[in-house]
Amino acid sequence: MRFSPERLLRLAPVLAAIVIPALPSPAAAQLMIAPTRVVLAGTERSTELILVNKGDEQTAFRIDVENRRMRADGALETVTETRPGELFAADMIRFSPRRVILDPGARQSLRVSVTVPAGLAPGEYRSHLRLMSAPTSAGAATPTASDANDGALSIQLIAVRSITIPVIVRVGALDASASVDSAALTNKADNLMVIKLTRAGTRSTYGDLRLTIAGEANPIYNVRGIAIYTPNTDRDVLLPLPADIKAKLVGRDVRIDYVSSDPKAPGLIASRRVQL
Numbered sequence: 001m002r003f004s005p006e007r008l009l010r011l012a013p014v015l016a017a018i019v020i021p022a023l024p025s026p027a028a029a030q031l032m033i034a035p036t037r038v039v040l041a042g043t044e045r046s047t048e049l050i051l052v053n054k055g056d057e058q059t060a061f062r063i064d065v066e067n068r069r070m071r072a073d074g075a076l077e078t079v080t081e082t083r084p085g086e087l088f089a090a091d092m093i094r095f096s097p098r099r100v101i102l103d104p105g106a107r108q109s110l111r112v113s114v115t116v117p118a119g120l121a122p123g124e125y126r127s128h129l130r131l132m133s134a135p136t137s138a139g140a141a142t143p144t145a146s147d148a149n150d151g152a153l154s155i156q157l158i159a160v161r162s163i164t165i166p167v168i169v170r171v172g173a174l175d176a177s178a179s180v181d182s183a184a185l186t187n188k189a190d191n192l193m194v195i196k197l198t199r200a201g202t203r204s205t206y207g208d209l210r211l212t213i214a215g216e217a218n219p220i221y222n223v224r225g226i227a228i229y230t231p232n233t234d235r236d237v238l239l240p241l242p243a244d245i246k247a248k249l250v251g252r253d254v255r256i257d258y259v260s261s262d263p264k265a266p267g268l269i270a271s272r273r274v275q276l
Contacts, residue, residue, distance in 0.1 A: 030054035031061070031133050031161060036225075037206070038112060038129075039264055041170035046113035049129075049165075053102035057135040061100050063110065065090050068128045068164065070229040073236050076128075076164065085231030089125035089169045092116060101136060114169050122172025124203040124230050128164040166229075168204070176201035176265070178228065180256050180272035191246045193239040195256060197270070199228040207260040207269050209237065214253035214273070221245050224261065249276050 032052040040047065053059050067079040067088045082088070092114040100108045112129070181196040199205050206227045210219040221241065228235045241249070258270040 031059075031131060031163060033131065033163065033165065036165050038165065038167045039170065039262065040114055040168070041264055045116070046111065049110040049112060050107055051100070051102070051110055051131070052107045053104055053133075055135070056104050057137060058101060058103050059133050060136050061102065061108075061131060061133045063095060063098050064130045064132075065093050065095070065127055065167075066130050066164070070227070070232050070235070072232070072234065073238065074226075083231075087123050087125045087230070088127050089114065089167055090127040092125065092169055093127060093129075093167055095129065112167060114167070116169065116171060120171050122174065122202070123170075124174055125169040125171065126166055126204070126229060128166050130162060130164045132160055132162045134160050166227075170203060170264075172202075174201070174203035176203045176205050178205045178258060178270045180258060180270050181234075183254075183256055183272070183274045183276070185241075185246060185250065185276055191241045191243055193241055193246070193249075195237040195239065196234065197226075197228055197237060197258065198234045199230075200233065202230070203265075204229045205258075205260070205265075205269055206262045207258050209239070210257045210259060211249065212255045212257070213248070214255065219257075220248060226258070252276055 030053070032054050034050050034052075038047055038049070051061060053061075067082075067086075067090055068076040069079050069083070069086065070076055079086070079088070093112065094115065095110060095112045097108070097110070102108055176199060178197055178199045181198050183193065183195045186192040186194065195209065204227055206225070209223045209226050211221040212219045221239075223237075223239055226235075226237055252275075253273060254276050255271060255273050257268060260266050260269050
């Protein structure tokens with residue numbers, strides 16, 4: 001069964017719902033995008049993203065906008081029904097181009113802008129750009145003689161890569177605060193650390209979690225890009241630690257810093273000392 005790259009990208013959300021394990025493929029497209037997060041506030045109404053095909057095949061890309069909510073564990077899920085307190089920006093977002101084909105190593109600028117309606121209530125409005133990619137060679141394979149004679153249905157599995165980036169529109173004077181409520185190492189062999197964060201205020205928080213052992217100057221471990229999106233007020237951050245890092249933390253007094261990496265709201269967000 002053969003699909004063109006365009007049809008494959010259109011069917012990607014449907015195919016994702018079919019319980020067939022995705023098979024990694026060396027020919028699958030590799031996409032780099034920068035920046036990986038868009039925040040438009042005040043008089044800012046547009047920005048530019050750069051897409052780069054890091055793979056070794058010519059690749060088709062498709063861009064859509066969708067609404068996603070954050071679960072308590074930090075995972076994102078597609079919104080089918082809006083819940084109280086959720087503010088989405090999908091109707092405001094405009095972007096171009098929506099589809100592009102890139103040769104290996106080639107890049108493309110993606111223009112993103114927002115139109116904020118007059119009188120829109122203050123708040124943080126967020127939706128996500130979803131970028132899907134598939135090699136243009138998808139479905140180009142020719143059936144062999146044995147395929148044609150044995151009467152079997154042949155299905156070629158093509159890896160469709162998908163990433164999402166948040167587009168956040170801030171209207172009015174917003175603020176946020178957060179706290180590190182607790183932290184603990186799991187007793188299992190999975191080397192997990194569970195950190196409980198709580199957020200308050202009218203906008204999301206975004207930053208890095210840094211673990212520093214008491215008496216040491218530099219963090220022993222740093223995890224980037226930890227967000228708590230509105231309207232969520234808390235998040236359980238599950239940190240998979242390297243075994244050697246976990247061994248160094250056991251039984252130690254550790255300072256956990258949640259440091260903003262949002263250039264529009266820099267500084268220390270929250271800090272807590274815990275005994276692990």
